[in-house]
Amino acid sequence: MQVFMIGSGPFDEAYFKQYVEDVMDNKHGEAVYVGIDLGAKRFVEMDETMVFALGDFDSVSETDYQHIVDNANDVIRLNPMKDETDMQAGLNWVIDHYPNAEYHLLGALGGRVDHSLCNLWMIFMPEYQRVLEHIHLIHPKNWVNFLSPGQFQVNKVSEMTYLSFILMTPVQELTLTDVVYPLDRATYRYPMALISNEFLANHTQMSGSFKTGLIAVIQSRD
Amino acid sequence: MQVFMIGSGPFDEAYFKQYVEDVMDNKHGEAVYVGIDLGAKRFVEMDETMVFALGDFDSVSETDYQHIVDNANDVIRLNPMKDETDMQAGLNWVIDHYPNAEYHLLGALGGRVDHSLCNLWMIFMPEYQRVLEHIHLIHPKNWVNFLSPGQFQVNKVSEMTYLSFILMTPVQELTLTDVVYPLDRATYRYPMALISNEFLANHTQMSGSFKTGLIAVIQSRD
Incomplete structure (x- = not known):
């Protein structure tokens, strides 16, 4: 199982499509898409169905939010004030549902330095130690x-x-x-x-x- | 003493000029400029004199290199194969020459994630512990x-x-x-x-x- 997650950071649609194609040419099993906050809107724009979308969706319009709901099997809307980031909450859901997958995170590097570091700091979190070598942060x-x-x-x-x-x-x-x-x-x-x-x-x-x-x-x- | 260093990373000239102006409006003493590798070329382009330029200068032409020599009181050209980065070698020189200054590093964040992390990792290096709170990494x-x-x-x-x-x-x-x-x-x-x-x-x-x-x-x- 290959899980492709898109976050709210810098994103290049052409690069993403090529990346998914390359991974799926080399790997067995199914590909699923997970949209995190603004990343969910990006799947809608590509006309792709997500197994799951999660975020506070503060930065998308109500119309965009409805499109996200229409394009996702499951949606969780979080309170904007929370301790963990949307990407972490999404990854937790993904690890619960697909415990033996590879996790490809796009839109997780670049832009705000604190956001990039936050995603890199997952390496320290006890809950990710088991899957550490299956997490990939991908940027062009x-x-x-x-x-x-x-x-x-x-x-x-x-x-x-x-x-x-x-x-x-x-x-x-x-x-x-x-x-x-x-x-x-x-x-x-x-x-x-x-x-x-x-x-x-x-x-x-x-x-x-x-x-x-x-x-x-x-x-x-x- | 305020030391403004420009490195090889993403750089915005207008932002730099405004930053220097704001710092000098609020601080006492002299301002000096230090160009690190491609950052030295940026000082030349702004027609500013550096107290010091350092780098392997692999990515600048021989003409640009001559302009750097003309615009700097002191130049060190490093071997491209070395253990420390240009920014670290430059900061070492600066700390030796201006031990009680504030160090403002621009062109040190953004771009390659490994470069940004390398600059952030200075926080761990024993030689910078004394001046840690005087080092500032500045990006727009x-x-x-x-x-x-x-x-x-x-x-x-x-x-x-x-x-x-x-x-x-x-x-x-x-x-x-x-x-x-x-x-x-x-x-x-x-x-x-x-x-x-x-x-x-x-x-x-x-x-x-x-x-x-x-x-x-x-x-x-x-």
Whole structure:
């Protein structure tokens, strides 16, 4: 199961459609769409049906809201004053209903820095630890995946140039192989942003491992 | 002493000029300009003299590089392969030369997410702990300040709407007063992004305190 969620952040319709097509060409199973707040309006504009829409819908008109209701199997309208963000509330619903899916979040990066950080900070939340490696934040110039301790592989996204490892906590024994700047069991006593690494020429995969900590991997381009 | 540094990230010349004017209207002492890589070219384009320019200057032409040399009292050209970023190398130079200044960094947020995070991650680096509260990351829609444990005040930036506290580490006993969502000695066992708080109506300052941890304060607008 592939779950594609669109949030309220910067969004590129053509990029989204290409992304969904690429994922579905390579994966098994069904694709479902989830609209978060302004993201739900974006599915309506693309004439796509959502399994679920959630938000306070403060920024859409009553007519738009009716279109969202017509295009979604399920809608939850939240109180604008709440502790968790719409994206988190939506992801909680999605994880409950599709516990073994891949979760692709678009419209979650770019724009307000605090919003982007809030979405990245999901890496710290206890309720997402089990599914951490199945959450992907996708933006035309920035792809983010999360890593828990242990062995990992990263597949190159064809149009991206740089490969950055953002240590979100202290990290023990980080090894990176098949990259331009490899590491062998490096230990960092405080969070470090190891940016602008690259895959080796003609390599489409790299691998690594670490013993403790949490890491966000970002593939990006200028 | 006010040090204005421009980096290679998204940059708005009109916004920069207004920002410098506003800071200098409110502060004592001299203003100096520091250009980091592509940021040095931006000072040349504004016909401003830099005390210092630093970068690998990979992305500027030889002619542009000559103009940078002509417009800067001091220039360091770095090897493109290096461990620290240009912005960090530049900030190190600036802190050595102007140890008691305020450091205003523009062109440090927006664009590549890994670059923005790298600049935010300065909050963790031991060499910046002494000057942490004098570093400001400035972007037309996102202003970031860093807080160390103890009492703090935040002054409202007039055109911004939201006030977010990004807990970069676990935080003990966080108190926030004179805000829409106050807190009284709240403790967080893992980093949390407390976003979309606001100053109280007719208040231009809020205050707070915390006992342990590190916090980035972001004032932003849509």
